[in-house]
Amino acid sequence: MRFQFLALALPAVGIASSMAIAVVPVAKATAQIPLLPQLQTPSSVSSDSNDRLVTGWIYLDGRRLFQIAASKANFPERSEDIQKKLEKISQNYIQSPAKTAVKVEVRKVNDLPVIYVNDQYLMTITSEDAGLREVDISTSANQIAESLQEDLQQAKQERQTQFLINQGKIAAGTGLAMIIMSWGIYSWQRRSKKDSVQPIASQPLRWPLNAPISPAAAQPITTQLNQQQHRHIQEVKRRLFQLTQAGIWGGGSFFILGLFPYTRPFQLGILTAAQFPLRLGVVLLVTYVAIRLIYALIDRFTTTLISSGALLTPESSERLQLRVSTFSGVTKSIATGLCVGVGFLLALVSLGIDIVPLLAGASLVGVAVSLASQNLxxxxxxxxxxxxxxxxxxxxxxxxxxxxxxVENLNLRMTQLRDSEGRLITIPNSEIKVVANLSSRWSRADLTIPIAYQADTEHALKLIETVAFEMNQEMQWQRQILEPPQVLGIDQFGDRGLIIRVWFKTQPLKQWDVAREFRRRLKVALDKAGISISVPQQAIWVNDDQLLNFQGNGKSH
Structure with missing residues (x-):
């Protein structure tokens, strides 16, 4: 089976049986982490890409043995040839009797050191191979020979029955530990869910003694914020529990694969194939968890401000819900945008893409866009x-x-309104110069009542005042009417009769409900009292002199 991965300016990893190849220009050996492909630094730049020096590892049972180097054109053939010879040599040695020793020799052929294993030719050491270790050719050959002898002996020992039994015991213990840890995490998760069943609303609200607003006024707001904060934290916990379970089973299985020589190549293949998806998954998970935590912090910060009374005044308690929802929504949208942007850059970094040119280009594009989008x-x-x-x-x-x-939607760019006919109106924020808010903190129902000129004015005023105060005493309307109604008296003499003005100070957006109910009750009361609501009327007066002149002119004809 052959896996191959090639990328510009990145290590390309290939596995032929149990071999991995990194194709990058290098000058010298760099520190290596076992089982992880390492980035190499370029040694020289050649006009012919086939002449570039590339390096790769030779593997035995999924373990790295030593590095080799060659030109890009010759490297695949050389590495595959060495890998095949090593596999054949190792199979012959492993199938030999248990007490058979392995003999690794370094011989001189054409002034170059050549490695033989049990009198079988393996490879010729070149100056490029020695350059990886920063030593001379002979020393490099001796180092490779010593490593080969130890690794071949270990490979044969790992296939002995007793060793496999011991490794099987370790694998069984690891599996049992995985089950116990997974069950413990699952039990902890269930217990955490049970502890969070208690509603947030039942938690007492801490309220300062000198706060201008009663706790009851802010209780629904703080309860909602606490519930949102609780949901975000629970979501973070749930994802972390899932990540822990995946880490337990994935890490344990990966460890078990590395215990046996027969399954260790699969361990390397899985690591090679999954390293980039794993990096992207970690970035996505961290970004998602960060967004949820920021949401919880925003809700927590807002709750603290409300509980301290910093955002409240005697006139703003009922409006606080609107302010909190607006502030929270805009802040969360900005935080989401920032987290997604940072997560995108981290994802590019995890894939090995250099983001410095990208950021430089983005800055230039940002300047151009800012000049072209001043309205935004x-x-x-x-x-x-x-x-x-x-x-x-x-x-x-x-x-x-x-x-x-x-107002249905409000963000930094636009405001969207829904009018009485159901139309959605979108207004850019830069176009809003003068705005009339009909529901800020409190509202007013402004009523004008026409009464006929022939009606008893005092009786009509008394009747209107009685209906208004009776309505204000009812529990249903008392919550919506903030202050006693004001009967201002006769406001003007109009063509419809005497105009009497009445004011109701109400909760935001409740002025229309109060006005409709008051008109209904007043119409019933006026009908019972026999006081009519006047209609537009006009009187024509004729002067007596004008009438006489008109009659005289008529007789003369």
Whole structure:
């Protein structure tokens, strides 16, 4: 079976039976971590790519033995030839009687050291091979010979029955440990879930004694934030539990594969094939967990501000829900964008891509885009000021110029309104110069009631005041009406009669409900009292002199 991976400026790893090859230009040997392909530094640049010096490892039973070097054109053939000869030699030696010794010799042929194993030719040491170890050719050959002798003896020993039994015991112990650890993590996860079943709302709210708002006013807001924070933390725990379980079973299985010489090549193949997906998976998981933790921190920070009373005033308790939802949503969207951007760069780094040129190009593109999109910058600045100054928030009803409606979406770039006809209106934030907020902190129902001129004015005023105060005493409407109604009196004399003005100070967005109910009750009360609501009327007065002149002119004809 043959696996092959090639990448520019990266080590390419190939496995022929149990061999791995790294194709990169190198000058000297670098420190190597077992089983992990290492990056090499280029030694020289040649106009002919086939003349470049490349290096690779020779493997035995999935273990690295030594490095060889050759030109790019000759390396695959040389490495495959050495690997095949070593496999044949190792098989002959392993199948020999148990007490047979392995003999590794270094002979001189044409002034070059040649390695023989049990009188079988293996390879010729070149100056390029010696350059990897920064020693002369003879010393390099002796080092390779010593390593070969030890590794061949170990390979034969690992295939003895007693060694395999011992390794089997270690594998069984590892499997048992995996089961115990996995069960312990699963039990801990279940216990953690049971401990979090208690609703967040049942937790007492710590409220400072000098806070201007009662705890009851902020309780629904803090409860919601605590629940969101709890959900984010539980999601992080769940992912970490899953990662731990995957680490236990994956790491344990990987360790067991390395215990036996027959399965160790599979260990190397899995590591080689899975290193890039594993890196990407780790980056994705870290990015996701970071986003969830940032969400929880934002909710925690907002809850702390609310509980301390820093964001509350006697006039802002009912509005706090809108401000919190707006601030939290915008902050989380910005944090998500930053985390995704950093995660993307880390993913490129994990794949071995140099991001410095990419960042330089991105900076130039950013300058060009910023010059070409000044309106977007204005939108972002104005959107930031709208949120900071609390001009309006999600759930407010506003009028902007000739349009108005309920704020459904608000971010740094635009504001979206839903009008009374259900149309979604999108307004860039830079176009919002003057805005009328109809639901900021409190609202007012402004009613004008026309009464006929012939009606008893005092009785009508008394009746209107009685209906308004009776409505204010009912529990259903008492929660929506913030202050006692104000009957301002006769506001003007109009063509419809006497205009009486009444004000109701209400909760945000409740002025329309209060006004509708008050009109209904007042109509019933006026009908019972016999007081009519006037309609537009016009009176024509004729002067007597004008009438006489008109009649005289008629007789003359």
């Amino acid at each position: 910058i204005k939108d972002a600045i104005n959107g930031f000021l709208i949120i900071l100054e609390d001009q309006y928030a999600l759930g407010d009803v506003i009028n902007v110029g000739d349009v108005g409606g309920l």
